[in-house]
Amino acid sequence: MCHSHEWREWAGWLAASTYEHSHEREYYAIRNGVALIDVSPLFKYEVRGPDAVRLVNRVMTRDIGKCQVGRVMYTPWCDDDGKMIEDGTVARLADDHLRVTAAERSLRWFEDCGYGLDASVDEVTEELAALAVQGPNSRALLQELMPHAGLDKLSYFRLTKGKIDGFEVTVTRTGYTGDLGYELWTPIANAPQLWDSLMDKGNGYGATPTGIVALDIARIEAGLLLIDVDFFSSHKTLIEAQKSSPLELGLGWAVRFDKGDYVGRQALLDEEERGSEWALMGVEVDWVHLERLFDEVDLPPRVAGRASRSAVPLYKEREQIGQVTSHTFSPILKKYIGLASLRSLYARPGNQVEMEVTIEYSRQRARATLVKPPFFDPRRKKE
Template structure:
């Protein structure tokens, strides 16, 4: 006889290397999951956490993120054939944002590549992709791919006070780390890797350490950050921050092409406004000829940043080219009221040919169980909604 709890016990969510501390602080017990890990929607209050990211500092558990170490003499050639960007000129201890596409130039996923040595890279991404990596590596001589997702404890520390907190921890000269640079620090007889990277569009770092040191790292970070407003943030606050930064998210702005069923319900980098990541000057890469064609004829849709009249978030709304809302030209992918920018912002996929004309959206919202709708004018924004100087400066200006 087996009871149900035994029958399904193998499907229990895994616990992050930081779980003991995360669980303690998750006073709402609001959990979801990411890649099989127990993962917080929020710990106390999503908006509070969002304000920590923007005004003090906050930590985001990235243990569930996929991490692959790609090593060997041919590792660079293999990655360069897989991704659209050229990494042949990348220096050691640098990080770069990349996307990769199917043969048809549709986006499989985005992620970051860390150059750890001339023949060693770490690729991080939101979804498992070992099958794609294996296919991509076939035929390249000396390449090994190791899935390190469970073997590295990783924590993002984001927000204006993040640099100060790290300095308090004793990581001197952390302020000299430029955006997308990596530094290594001795930590409890081992090494702590710190990269100046993140998903919030603000000043921030990501910390990488072996799992055995995860709790030490957490405790020292929270001790140093006690007077700097440190707090964990979950999925909801992350989503708010990344919309303000104009970052794309799978399941919102794009469908991973390998998981898309319907024809062209996935996206090309050009549609996502990521044409700057596609380098036709480098050697052959996957999807190249399809992307060349796409570049020539122009993308059907373009991901656009919208500032929308009023304060009602345009979640799930259609975009029209006229106020009567009779000519549909696109759809909103993410929307929110931005507390920092004090604007009603959205990301939307809009048919490229209509970008120069009027843009209107019909917003549906609920008020005490009754549905309302309003038509609002949209204005295109070229820059990210939230782009503080401290995110780019070295050393960063600190509050």
């Protein structure tokens, strides 16, 4: 099925970079049809027991106590110094049962943070398949497959359960694309059948197997961060400067101080009071200026069709003020965009900056404007 034979390492598994030779059709499936993205390599943990909520709440910066049964929350989590370990989603499956997704192994951290609490943490990464069904047609396709699951009433970041071909599937209205979309969770044994059913029924909806390359473009458009690219887990960094706090990454909205104690709270509170040194912003490259830079060497503007994960410096009047950690041409917006970590002093929407671009082996600075992400935020995402 992976005609491109192009695979990418994802947490020790191989994930298709693209299924076809070009990622473009796959990208437009996300924005214009329905994309099927295998996200099974996510680490998954089941937290169960009378203290399950207390345990997760002790780890997370958001108030998991407010996560009612049937709700899902995106949340970062931090070390004692308030530095990001990583982020993920918490789904409340029952009063005493939560499911947490993570990009890295987190069992030891969750268990250790839950010391003394009456709750267990089990890793189910290899038992549970996860399939992202993303795009404007995702609801219609899923409704056809599971007409009784009440998907038409399922709000953003809510979950429901239903059956496809007789087996149980948990559906969460979540995703990493910033579009209308769902993620399906089912025991691994059901996964091939689930895929086949979706592809079978999905024909009329433009269902397309979609790889990581297309997803990467979509998540930048949606302003969503990627670990090891836009930030690094404080558990893995070698120097302090490589760490960042959620406040520095534009995730202040997901940090609560009114929920009682949790790991990193005091440090985050201190940072909140003194102000963060760094901030995360979007950059939009000035296309006319970029065109001119290319024109100087007699070339038409050429930007990589794929998202770049190699950071480039961001300048303000010759001074480096930060770095653009992911950048891509957005096919739907027709703009060259990126996510940047920069000195908070400069982090004002509308601020004019310069981003390094390499044109014919020569480093240039393209004018750019700071904007508040997301770049792309269709109403259908939440409607």
